[in-house]
Amino acid sequence: GAGVSQSPSNKVTEKGKDVELRCDPISGHTALYWYRQSLGQGLEFLIYFQGNSAPDKSGLPSDRFSAERTGGSVSTLTIQRTQQEDSAVYLCASSLGPGRLYEQYFGPGTRLTVT
Amino acid sequence: GDSVTQMEGPVTLSEEAFLTINCTYTATGYPSLFWYVQYPGEGLQLLLKATKADDKGSNKGFEATYRKETTSFHLEKGSVQVSDSAVYFCALSVNDMRFGAGTRLTVKP
Numbered sequence: 001g002a003g004v005s006q007s008p009s010n011k012v013t014e015k016g017k018d019v020e021l022r023c024d025p026i027s028g029h030t031a032l033y034w035y036r037q038s039l040g041q042g043l044e045f046l047i048y049f050q051g052n053s054a055p056d057k058s059g060l061p062s063d064r065f066s067a068e069r070t071g072g073s074v075s076t077l078t079i080q081r082t083q084q085e086d087s088a089v090y091l092c093a094s095s096l097g098p099g100r101l102y103e104q105y106f107g108p109g110t111r112l113t114v115t
Numbered sequence: 116g117d118s119v120t121q122m123e124g125p126v127t128l129s130e131e132a133f134l135t136i137n138c139t140y141t142a143t144g145y146p147s148l149f150w151y152v153q154y155p156g157e158g159l160q161l162l163l164k165a166t167k168a169d170d171k172g173s174n175k176g177f178e179a180t181y182r183k184e185t186t187s188f189h190l191e192k193g194s195v196q197v198s199d200s201a202v203y204f205c206a207l208s209v210n211d212m213r214f215g216a217g218t219r220l221t222v223k224p
Contacts, residue, residue, distance in 0.1 A: 042216035056211060100147035100208045101166060106159040
């Protein structure tokens with residue numbers, strides 16, 4: 001079956017522009033997660049959704065970052081007025097449910113480069 | 116808050132050597148523990164997991180035991196292969212998932 005998909009796979013943008021990153025989770029997965037992986041760094045948790053609600057937004061690095069999920073499926077991560085430090089690989093994952101018992105399945109990521 | 120600390124890399128071993136990558140955690144609740152692996156040019160995939168104390172997760176010759184008393188989940192393999200070269204991430208989950216910084220393993224023939 002289809003895994004988690006993300007688009008675009010690569011995005012190059014100029015500093016100050018807005019970008020939208022998309023994630024399509026595995027069908028039937030109610031929980032969806034966004035992470036950021038900077039060069040040589042581990043994975044930084046950004047936000048997770050249970051259904052369309054985001055119980056924990058504490059990982060979003062600034063108010064330039066926002067995310068939404070509609071129909072309990074597709075999610076969009078938006079970065080406004082991009083900065084060079086936003087350059088990273090943005091990973092999306094989904095799981096059958098939230099919490100400790102459920103494995104997360106990861107998408108291939110979107111590599112964002114801010115010039 | 117919840118966090119994971121894992122052994123810093125990079126780690127370079129010869130084929131058939133014994134591997135240990137240390138991982139310790141801090142959690143406010145009762146977490147599940149995971150090891151994820153990222154092979155070159157590929158996405159993250161689950162290697163193994165354990166959901167309660169004293170459980171042992173195993174896969175592809177790798178093992179890790181959930182030690183609540185030492186808050187650890189060290190990854191071991193008795194004989195590594197070149198194909199094991201990858202970045203390994205320790206992670207814990209109570210509600211969301213928190214990852215360690217990753218350890219890059221290179222196995223030389």
